[in-house]
Structures are given as structure tokens and as C-alpha cells.
Amino acid sequence: MPATRTDSSTWAQQCPLCGQRNGCAVAQGLPAAQCWCITADIDPKALQRLAPAERGQRCICPACGRAEPDPGARPNRGD
Template sequence: MTASIPVDPCLCPLCGQANACAMAASPAQISEPCWCTRVHFSTELLQKLPDAARGKACICQACAQQAATP
């Protein structure tokens, strides 16, 4: 039996850097919606996410911008 590695909602599941997710911050720190609610993530980018991180951790802005650059 393999143990699953916990997903840190504050880290990008693609690069491991801080994702600046407002929704992962403590409720007292949330002053506006997360930046990720205002951008579109391509299906191709979302398919790169590990299954364990889907719906649990945001992709960071750097990974989102890199994927959007042709």
C-alpha cells in the first residue's frame, strides 16, 4: 500500500513554488477573489496536474503565463 503525499494548497502543483492563492490563505487574509478566478486555464495545462492536486491547489501565475505564451 502506498501512502499519498498531502497536497499543499499554497504551492503550485506543477512547479512547487508559491501560487499566491487567496482561497488557500486563511479567511482573515482574504480581501478579494483569487487572481486565478480572472484567468482562463487551457485544458492542456489542466491535464498536466497530478490527480491528487486537482481541485486542491492552484496553478501559479508563472506556470499559467508560460502555458499561455505560444
Template structure:
């Protein structure tokens, strides 16, 4: 799996992180208002940075499912 700061460590899609690749702290990102369940963060494999996950994974959804074959992405 890609270990880039701009990809989700769970699904590999872009994470839409406003902080990814930016040296200074940002004032706003989608994840600042998102409550991410601890069990979602526990799914990040050992040895992978606990960086931003995408909005879909943050909600506990798989990268693709039967209702939506286009993954969305983001930060946490």
C-alpha cells in the same frame, strides 16, 4: 512534491492563492480573471490535488526559463 494548498502542484512555488488557508470563500483572486488552458491543468500529476497553480504555470511557462530565473507564483 509538496502538496500544500499554498504551493503550485506543477512547480512547487507559492501559488499566490487568495483562498489558500482561508476557511471562507474569497471575493477576489488572480485566477478569477485568468483563462487557464485545459492542457495546463492536464499536466498536474495523478494523485495530486487539482488545487491552485501559480500564475506562471497558468500561462504555460516553466517555473524557470532562460529569460527569467526567478519563478513567480499563484492560484487555480
């Protein structure tokens, strides 16, 4: 059964995009400075995928926060 807002501990620790654990330090009762997202480059497009009601309320996981490769970019072949 998916977590609901009534189960706030579990709800806060789940990525709203994929449902996996988000690794949020704050949701685990740790200082925000210990969170993975403090030093990560998070793709702004990933944050835009959040429902408006969840923005600023729930954290995404590292996998969902990674930038998607640009399909138009040329691969680096070492030329």
C-alpha cells in the same frame, strides 16, 4: 524539504507543477473572489498536467497557468 500534505498550509500555497507560491487567495484564508484565477485565462493543458489526485485540490501559479505559445503560429510582423 518539499511541503507535504501534513503541512497543509504550505502545501496548499505551492504550485504542484513548479513548487513556487501559487498566489491562491483561498489557501491564504481570503475569499475565492479575490483569487488571481477568477479573472485569468488558464490554459486547459496546464490543468491536464496536474496529477489526478491534485485536481480540484491544489492551485497552479499564474506562470504555469499561462498558455504556451503555439509553435506553429506565425509571428505577427505587422504586415
